Amino acid sequence: MSEDFVLELEHIRKEYPGVVALKDVTLQLRRGEILGLIGENGAGKSTLIKCCSGAVIPTSGKIKINGKEFDRMTPQLAAENGIAIIYQEFNNVKELSAAENMFLGRPIRKGITIDRKAMEAEAAKAFEQLRIKINPRELVKNLSVGYQQMIEIAKAVQQNAQVLIMDEPSAPLTNNEVESMFAVVELLRKKGVSIIYISHRLEEIFRLSDRIEVIRDGEYVDTLITPEATVDQLIRMMVGREMTQKFPPRPCCVDESKVVLELRDVCGNGDKNMSFKIHAGEVLGLGGLVGAGRTELAQVIFGAKPKDSGQILLNGKEINPKSPREAIDLGIAMLPEDRKRHGALLGVSIKNNINMPIYKRISKASVIDLGTEKGNAEKFRKEIQIKCPTINQQVKNLSGGNQQKVILGKWLAADSQLIIFDEPTRGIDVGAKYEIYKLINDLVAQGRAVLMISSEMEELIGMSDRIIVLAERQMTGELQKDQFDADTIMTLASAIVDQKEVS
Amino acid sequence: MENRFNAKSFIKTNAIWLVFIVEVIFFAIFSKGTFVSGSNMVNIMRQVSYYGIASVGMTFVILIAGIDLSIGSIITLVNMICAFMMVNMNWNMWIAILVSLIVAVLIGLLNGFMVATIGMPALIATFASQTVFEGLAFLITNGRPISGFTKTNPAINFFARWTLGPIPWCAILMAACFAVGSFILNRSYFGRYFYAIGGNEEAAELSGILVNKMKYLIYALSGFFAGLAGIVLLSRSGSAQTTVGKGLEFDVITCVVLGGVSVNGGIGRISGVIAGVLIIGSLTNGMILLNVSEYTQMVVKGLVLAAAVGLDCMSNKRKTN
Numbered sequence: 161m162s163e164d165f166v167l168e169l170e171h172i173r174k175e176y177p178g179v180v181a182l183k184d185v186t187l188q189l190r191r192g193e194i195l196g197l198i199g200e201n202g203a204g205k206s207t208l209i210k211c212c213s214g215a216v217i218p219t220s221g222k223i224k225i226n227g228k229e230f231d232r233m234t235p236q237l238a239a240e241n242g243i244a245i246i247y248q249e250f251n252n253v254k255e256l257s258a259a260e261n262m263f264l265g266r267p268i269r270k271g272i273t274i275d276r277k278a279m280e281a282e283a284a285k286a287f288e289q290l291r292i293k294i295n296p297r298e299l300v301k302n303l304s305v306g307y308q309q310m311i312e313i314a315k316a317v318q319q320n321a322q323v324l325i326m327d328e329p330s331a332p333l334t335n336n337e338v339e340s341m342f343a344v345v346e347l348l349r350k351k352g353v354s355i356i357y358i359s360h361r362l363e364e365i366f367r368l369s370d371r372i373e374v375i376r377d378g379e380y381v382d383t384l385i386t387p388e389a390t391v392d393q394l395i396r397m398m399v400g401r402e403m404t405q406k407f408p409p410r411p412c413c414v415d416e417s418k419v420v421l422e423l424r425d426v427c428g429n430g431d432k433n434m435s436f437k438i439h440a441g442e443v444l445g446l447g448g449l450v451g452a453g454r455t456e457l458a459q460v461i462f463g464a465k466p467k468d469s470g471q472i473l474l475n476g477k478e479i480n481p482k483s484p485r486e487a488i489d490l491g492i493a494m495l496p497e498d499r500k501r502h503g504a505l506l507g508v509s510i511k512n513n514i515n516m517p518i519y520k521r522i523s524k525a526s527v528i529d530l531g532t533e534k535g536n537a538e539k540f541r542k543e544i545q546i547k548c549p550t551i552n553q554q555v556k557n558l559s560g561g562n563q564q565k566v567i568l569g570k571w572l573a574a575d576s577q578l579i580i581f582d583e584p585t586r587g588i589d590v591g592a593k594y595e596i597y598k599l600i601n602d603l604v605a606q607g608r609a610v611l612m613i614s615s616e617m618e619e620l621i622g623m624s625d626r627i628i629v630l631a632e633r634q635m636t637g638e639l640q641k642d643q644f645d646a647d648t649i650m651t652l653a654s655a656i657v658d659q660k661e662v663s
Numbered sequence: 664m665e666n667r668f669n670a671k672s673f674i675k676t677n678a679i680w681l682v683f684i685v686e687v688i689f690f691a692i693f694s695k696g697t698f699v700s701g702s703n704m705v706n707i708m709r710q711v712s713y714y715g716i717a718s719v720g721m722t723f724v725i726l727i728a729g730i731d732l733s734i735g736s737i738i739t740l741v742n743m744i745c746a747f748m749m750v751n752m753n754w755n756m757w758i759a760i761l762v763s764l765i766v767a768v769l770i771g772l773l774n775g776f777m778v779a780t781i782g783m784p785a786l787i788a789t790f791a792s793q794t795v796f797e798g799l800a801f802l803i804t805n806g807r808p809i810s811g812f813t814k815t816n817p818a819i820n821f822f823a824r825w826t827l828g829p830i831p832w833c834a835i836l837m838a839a840c841f842a843v844g845s846f847i848l849n850r851s852y853f854g855r856y857f858y859a860i861g862g863n864e865e866a867a868e869l870s871g872i873l874v875n876k877m878k879y880l881i882y883a884l885s886g887f888f889a890g891l892a893g894i895v896l897l898s899r900s901g902s903a904q905t906t907v908g909k910g911l912e913f914d915v916i917t918c919v920v921l922g923g924v925s926v927n928g929g930i931g932r933i934s935g936v937i938a939g940v941l942i943i944g945s946l947t948n949g950m951i952l953l954n955v956s957e958y959t960q961m962v963v964k965g966l967v968l969a970a971a972v973g974l975d976c977m978s979n980k981r982k983t984n
Binding site for chain 2: 485496505513
């Protein structure tokens with residue numbers, strides 16, 4: 161134990177009610193090294209770094225900084241001990257200058273007034289150290305995202321940070337900005353700053369890091385020396401879990417002769433050139449990393465966001481839904497990722513939720529047929545087994561799985577042919593997940609088509625008939641059932657293939 | 664246990680009516696019976712009818728977590744243009760009323776345009792139209808009141824002066840408006856949409872509700888009911904004044920919020936609003952009977968509004984915690 165570790169996390173465990181976010185993670189950061197931290201979506205990377213910043217208090221485990229032991233961090237302690245974090249979202253005030261942002265919350269004072277000159281001089285010094293050109297007086301809102309990030313880094317440097325943790329720093333940047341960011345990171349390493357670099361982009365990790373730590377499902381997997389590691393190896397370590405029988409069996413019911421939805425070169429909402437078909441009775445899986453453009457695509461098909469170009473065909477006829485209302489009337493449904501915000505009307509009863517898309521259809525001269533309304537609700541409550549005392553109960557009192565069923569019930573009532581699931585089982589416990597999968601199987605058995613967005617590799621492979629992978633807002637691959645393989649999907653999702661094709 | 668629980672929930676759901684009963688008893692005792700006399704009851708009915716009518720539209724607006732500050736000005740403007748058409752232009756009364764109501768609806772649609780299409784906050788959008796139409800109402804006659812139409816058009820007395828038995832027609836009109844409001848909320852699909860939008864606008868849109876279209880409808884309805892209230896007020900006062908509606912929106916908002924319609928949207932019933940209207944109506948009337956000065960009345964009403972909203976927000980906080 162003679163090695164010089166600046167930051168050590170030992171057996172960190174974090175439990176939330178009902179969920180264990182981190183089971184047992186250990187991390188050791190050497191002085192002056194860049195440690196790449198990788199893992200799938202939801203592996204626990206963000207929670208782990210929040211434990212370092214004091215934003216999250218671990219349930220158990222120890223944090224050592226320069227050998228000094230802490231049971232827990234507070235934001236203040238972290239700052240005092242030289243730990244700085246660059247989050248994906250910047251903590252800046254757009255209407256203030258670069259210098260003022262650097263000294264946000266701890267301005268240099270002259271008596272009771274703020275000493276703007278001194279702050280600007282200090283900021284200029286920090287920028288110079290990093291060899292970046294920013295006018296300290298420039299308002300942050302006039303700076304590009306890359307420069308805004310530089311200000312955050314400069315702030316850390318100005319505060320003499322010894323440990324810099326960067327969470328997906330390249331995600332919002334353009335290629336040129338990424339290059340300048342790399343230059344700054346290299347510079348900091350030479351100055352002896354230790355860096356934890358989190359990224360989905362493996363090529364960045366390979367280029368920058370000295371060692372790579374992999375975590376999976378809240379557990380420590382391994383740490384590799386970068387020159388000795390390979391892409392395949394890392395992907396296997398990130399995904400590498402055994403597939404158990406978590407999915408109800410489904411005989412193939414794909415009707416190749418019946419194309420329900422076809423996209424031809426659809427661009428819009430940030431996505432580019434989307435072309436694919438979904439057949440009747442088919443579950444088409446849509447894989448990719450967060451931000452790859454999957455939800456955005458769903459919004460375009462559902463009419464929630466406009467399409468820029470290309471054609472969408474439903475049952476062979478071109479459609480152009482301008483609002484969810486039009487899409488629903490055409491037979492398209494969407495179960496959004498954020499159930500509580502976009503899916504269910506929490507303060508409204510189960511009965512009203514289920515009938516919401518079809519009130520016009522069950523009304524005469526705008527007066528609701530109460531019998532049909534109640535009958536509909538009872539029918540779907542039985543059919544999809546929504547567990548509730550009465551259909552008049554408010555949806556907010558139901559469990560996540562039952563809320564999802566209510567939303568599905570609503571689209572069954574609307575007799576939707578194409579049902580888009582965006583992360584169908586997020587935040588739903590294991591038992592209820594199985595039920596949702598069974599319902600998806602029933603949907604395709606009835607000849608409906610399902611487009612399923614999922615970040616869970618198992619779910620994607622276990623449920624899909626075919627998988628399309630997106631990366632960086634483009635399609636990077638299509639896999640038939642016999643080609644399903646977690647490593648391949650992960651490679652496609654990391655856009656490494658994309659880069660090869662381009663070059 | 665079962666019984667106690669029921670008693671508790673009964674009190675909880677009907678607390679507003681208990682407040683009303685206590686209030687009536689209080690004023691009955693301190694006015695030495697005058698408050699509960701038949702003639703005063705009829706008086707109260709006349710007094711509450713116009714803001715009772717306007718409160719139906721306001722209920723819809725607040726249900727979708729909006730606000731309509733323009734209704735006081737709509738009431739004033741309707742008074743002025745209706746009287747102007749009858750007196751200065753010699754129009755038939757019914758046509759004048761119809762045109763006035765159309766104007767009121769158009770102002771509501773303008774509010775809807777600002778809130779839904781442009782995306783202005785309802786508070787500012789309707790405050791702007793309040794200012795504009797208050798000014799316009801003044802400009803019609805440069806501030807002079809218009810009177811004399813009661814002689815040429817005695818039928819105008821129908822609204823606030825004529826009675827059916829002992830009951831003034833305006834009270835019957837108010838009851839009809841409450842019935843229509845309750846019907847819209849409970850039996851028509853619009854009502855379901857209103858609650859959905861108030862609960863969660865984004866989820867409502869994604870459930871197939873054309874939220875913007877509904878906002879137009881709701882502000883138009885608010886304009887319509889305010890216009891109708893304006894006609895009743897014109898009938899009651901017998902002359903059109905340029906300040907008649909000033910500040911009325913606050914009385915109406917107080918009634919609605921006191922009646923349990925949540926300012927955060929999505930929660931509320933017409934039955935509660937009726938109680939709210941009766942409470943504010945009797946409070947005003949009772950304080951006048953007890954010779955409470957106008958300014959003291961303002962203090963009391965302001966406190967009631969703060970208490971009503973405060974209770975609503977407190978119960979919300981408890982729920983989320």
